[in-house]
Amino acid sequence: MVRWRPNAxxxxxxxxxxxxxxxxxxxxxxxxxxxxxxxxxxxxxRHFADKREVLFAGGEFQESIIAGVTGAPESASPIEAxxxxxxxxxxxxxxxxxFAIRRQRVIAASPDLRERxxxxxxxxxxxxxxxxxxxxxxxxxxxxxxxxxxxxxRNAFERWVDQASAGDLRELIRxxxxxxxxxxxS
Amino acid sequence: MVRWRPNAxxxxxxxxxxxxxxxxxxxxxxxxxxxxxxxxxxxxxRHFADKREVLFAGGEFQESIIAGVTGAPESASPIEAxxxxxxxxxxxxxxxxxFAIRRQRVIAASPDLRERxxxxxxxxxxxxxxxxxxxxxxxxxxxxxxxxxxxxxRNAFERWVDQASAGDLRELIRxxxxxxxxxxxS
Numbered sequence: 001m002v003r004w005r006p007n008a009x010x011x012x013x014x015x016x017x018x019x020x021x022x023x024x025x026x027x028x029x030x031x032x033x034x035x036x037x038x039x040x041x042x043x044x045x046r047h048f049a050d051k052r053e054v055l056f057a058g059g060e061f062q063e064s065i066i067a068g069v070t071g072a073p074e075s076a077s078p079i080e081a082x083x084x085x086x087x088x089x090x091x092x093x094x095x096x097x098x099f100a101i102r103r104q105r106v107i108a109a110s111p112d113l114r115e116r117x118x119x120x121x122x123x124x125x126x127x128x129x130x131x132x133x134x135x136x137x138x139x140x141x142x143x144x145x146x147x148x149x150x151x152x153x154r155n156a157f158e159r160w161v162d163q164a165s166a167g168d169l170r171e172l173i174r175x176x177x178x179x180x181x182x183x184x185x186s
Numbered sequence: 187m188v189r190w191r192p193n194a195x196x197x198x199x200x201x202x203x204x205x206x207x208x209x210x211x212x213x214x215x216x217x218x219x220x221x222x223x224x225x226x227x228x229x230x231x232r233h234f235a236d237k238r239e240v241l242f243a244g245g246e247f248q249e250s251i252i253a254g255v256t257g258a259p260e261s262a263s264p265i266e267a268x269x270x271x272x273x274x275x276x277x278x279x280x281x282x283x284x285f286a287i288r289r290q291r292v293i294a295a296s297p298d299l300r301e302r303x304x305x306x307x308x309x310x311x312x313x314x315x316x317x318x319x320x321x322x323x324x325x326x327x328x329x330x331x332x333x334x335x336x337x338x339x340r341n342a343f344e345r346w347v348d349q350a351s352a353g354d355l356r357e358l359i360r361x362x363x364x365x366x367x368x369x370x371x372s
Contacts, residue, residue, distance in 0.1 A: 077372040118308045119301060144341045144362065145369050151333035155326050176330065183331050184370035186263040 009047045009057055011037040016054040017102055025051070025110040052116045055103055062124045064088045069131040078137045082149035083177060085128060089153065090170040097166035104161045125150040152176045195233045195243055197223040202240040203288055211237070211296040238302045241289055248310045250274045255317040264323045268335035269363060271314060275339065276356040283352035290347045311336040338362045 015036035019028045030051050034044045048054045068088030072081040093100060107113040129146030137145065156172035201222035205214045216237050220230045234240045254274030258267040279286060293299040315332030323331065342358035 077369075079369050079372060115305060118305060122304045140341050140345060140362070141365055141369060143344075144337060144365055147337035147340070148334055148366065148369065151330060151337065154333070155330045158329075159326060176326070179327055179330055180334065181370050183263075183265050183327060183334065184367050186265060 008037070008039055008043055012039065012044055012047060013054055013057050016051065017099070017106060020055075020106045020110075021102065025106060025113060052113055055107065055113065056116060056120045060092065061089055062127055064092045065124060065128055066131045069128060069135070072135075078132055078135075078141055078145045079149065079177075081132060081135060081137075082128060082145050083152075083173070085131070086149060086153045086156075086173050087170055090156075090173050093157075094166070094169050097160070097169075100157075101161045104158075121150050121154060148180065152180055155179070194223070194225055194229055198225065198230055198233060199240055199243050202237065203285070203292060206241075206292045206296075207288060211292060211299060238299055241293065241299065242302060242306045246278065247275055248313055250278045251310060251314055252317045255314060255321070258321075264318055264321075264327060264331045265335065265363075267318060267321060267323075268314060268331050269338075269359070271317070272335060272339045272342075272359050273356055276342075276359050279343075280352070280355050283346070283355075286343075287347045290344075307336050307340060334366065338366055341365070 012033060016028070016033045019032055019036060028051065030044050031041055033051065033054065034041045037044075044054075048057070065085035065088060068085035069081050071088075072084035076084065107117055125146040126143075127146075128149060129142040132142040132145055133139070153173065153176075156169065156176040159172050159176075160167065160169045198219060202214070202219045205218055205222060214237065216230050217227055219237065219240065220227045223230075230240075234243070251271035251274060254271035255267050257274075258270035262270065293303055311332040312329075313332075314335060315328040318328040318331055319325070339359065339362075342355065342362040345358050345362075346353065346355045
């Protein structure tokens, strides 16, 4: 018996998304997701705490942001360092446009999933603020920058999943950042 | 039998806060809160859906923000209109400094309450964006401004409850707004 499959996580996410679209999030069980992916429930729970988590997979998103912030030049301002993080996340997601559109539609249809998304983005904002503090950014600037940067990201992401063509998510992030500069300066 | 008492809501909130401090949020029941306030469970549930909601009372906070946005001069920019909303909320809370400190300490100690707080603030940001759209602000600027304004508010509010003297919450909101202008412009 194969006990570890490197792509189990993404197979489970795909299976979950298919089932949530076909029959709704509320009506889908973990057993069904595991069966659709050809895996056991035990394997599901090795990767995800529950059937909401399967759409917020693996910490990859947060890790890419933190890596981008950490790798920004020392001379970068707090918002520039945060933007380097968003840019890294944009690069990670860029070839998953169709998946992102389907996923966002499923999330929008479920209050449970919308709540989980809000909590996830808040946690990423907190982690981003932590990465800024590591760079020497003081509070309260670090927390404010973390939250504002995640608002910029969400703004860009929503436009990205609203458009039919994949376009350039990183370009949309830059546009949202310009919106922020305009609104803050007016 | 008195079926309606105009101050039932604030008595329940006070009783809940006392009990959450004395014995913890998790260990407190709705029956205990109602008894401490000298009211029935039925009255509790007429005002609040559950024992988390009792600390996020009444919609007053959101209403004050929306009223501030709606009442801002026609010439106000989106962020100026949003700031008028935050200012109105600051005026509402200003004489409740001690309650706010105690409440924030209880929220910080409970993951359930922290989650509810994040969701409440997200809902207020959404309502604020709606009030901006009513003023003619287009998307995605309205949503971005709503979220950023609530980050500014939270930033000011956290500093307010961290300080021993009541100080001036509205002054802290102006300082946070200046932080935002600085970070966005750098």
